[in-house]
Amino acid sequence: MAKGMREIKRQIKSIQSTKQITKAMEMVAAAKLRRAQEQAQAARPYADKLKEVVTSIASGTRGVSHPMLVKRPVKKIGYLVVTSDRGLAGGYNANILRLVMDTIRERHTSKDEYVLFVIGRKGRDYFRRRGLPIVEEITELPDSPTFADIKTVAYKAVKYFDEGQYDELNVFYNQFVNALTHIPTEKRLLPLEDDATAHEGDGLTASYEFEPSPEVVLEHLLPKYAETLIYSAVLDAKASEFGARMTAMGSATKNASEMISSLTLTYNRARQAAITQEITEIVAGANAQG
């Protein structure tokens, strides 16, 4: 019996230290989540303003066209997938990767029909293992990514569209709803036409002068707008990641506590049994002597 008790004790200790780690990770994730949310908030004015200007150009000046606003026959699609670098975040990566795989399987029969941009080590490893065409990747993105961090990938994603390497650019990311809920989402980034022309005829927007011309302004503005959309998707995904990690680690901590309490109960029972047995033995010995 004594040996079994030592074993249980060791197990309790090991779970205890696991619990400490998950608890710490939960708290770290909670702090980072708050920061990520603040950052997403801070990025909003820029994106809103850009959208406002794009909309006002699109609605205020007729007959202005730009390759990024025009739908063309889709021969090839670019997908930008945002995942995390580390695991231990519950279903965060699995959910988004499943959505990507389902979509690809549904839409494409050959690997020539699409290309992938991947952010995050988890996604990169996943696609690489399956031999899918990755054109660009970013790993080890900091927890609070700056615009410069994702600029290269965003710039290339937009440029390849411009050059006609693909005819549509979609982004996959976990949309942040709250700390517990994040929805794997697919969003079309390019061409932009739906978004930009949706507000046509909106009389509120001021009619601007454009220097040197609306076309030139659009040419500068649209790639920036697309890049900003990518940036905000990344920020959203980061917030979701920390939310997912916080929840996953929270339930891990809870499970550890449960396990510890049930093991402690077993341990105490075993201890009690050992004591009882010892008493029985002593009493039996005394009786035999008397």
Add this chain to the structure above:
Amino acid sequence: MSTFLLEIVTPERKVFAEQVDMVVVKGVEGDLGIMAGHIPLVTPLRISPVKIKMNGKDTWLAVHGGFIEVGQQKVVILAESAELPEDIDVDRAKAAMVRAEQRLKMNERSKKDHVDFRRAEVSLQRALTRIEVTKHTKR
């Protein structure tokens, strides 16, 4: 003198938001001085210092590209990055200037790598903008 609200916004944060008398920027077509009551206007900007006149004082900011949007009530500068003079690391800017100049010289001879050449040009412009901004501020 009537004032207007000037906001400088980057994807990361709002860098500047105050009532100002006048703002001088360098658009793709040339320098623009904007005061209250300007006609609504949108134009892309070059990488260059932006001068802000406020309460009789001049403030300089390093604005790297982007746009200016002049509205009826306020003026907004949207840029991928914008720095206040106190946030600029002069030594780093100077080092970047030297590096960019070297790369320009190197590429001038070969001239084969067009993208690298452009990139060096842009980083040289950025470094010069930063240095100029800090110069104005010290005085």
